[in-house]
Amino acid sequence: MKTLIAILLFTTSFCFSQSGFIEIEVRDSIRIKPIKLEYNVQISDSKFLRFNDSGKVSKDNSKLKIKEKYQELEVFLKNKKYKIHPLNNSNYQIHDYIGFWKYGYAITLEKTEDLQKLISELKELDYITGSLGKMEFSDEEKSEERLFLKLLNKAKRKAMTIAKLSDLRLGKIVEFREVREVDNMTYNILDTYFVSQQNSKLNSTNKVLYSQKSKAIVVKFLAE
Helix, strand or coil, X not given: CHHHHHHHHHHHHHHHHCCCEEEEEEEEEEEECEEEEEEEEEECHHHHCCXXXXXXXXXXXXXXXXHHHHHHHHHHHHHCCCEEEECCCHHHCCCCCCCCCCCEEEEEECCCCHHHHHHHHHCCCCCEEEEEEEEEECCHHHHHHHHHHHHHHHHHHHHHHHHHHCCCXXXXXXXXXXXXXXXXXXXXXXXXXXXXXXXXXXXXXXXEEEEEEEEEEEEEEEEC
């Protein structure tokens, strides 16, 4: 009986000593430089919509004007020696509606530093809009690993401070999870032609473009 009581007391003591936790939530970010990107330039069809006497859009006339500007844009970009491809392939067009079909080009930039130059040159054309398209980054797995390491170190520093103030000894990590970052990746507008596209935060330093990737995690440590 005494042995049983001793075992129960030991078990209770052991469980209690392992039941203390410190949970930390942290957010941080790292910079990643794109190695290649596309900038999409599209004819702004609203500038060429014409209405007839009945108030309806004159499609033929408007589409003719848009096609003229489309060809003018192609000549402009080729003269500047840019690598381009159409935003859409006309072979796959289903409808002939002006506003449905995108007339424009994707411009491939091998150096992100060329983006500001491109935007400046495009300001000569008052009938286009522009936005960032696809971007490529070097070794995204390593950049994510670098971000998680930064987050874990930040969480550990905070947990150690709390443990010290609480007169506890910080133990190992028992839980790690990623939580939703409200503004995980966003864009900063650099120019009136610089329109946001999906999840990435772009900034420019000395006219060099870089992406800022952020995450949020929760880490739970043992503490006793």
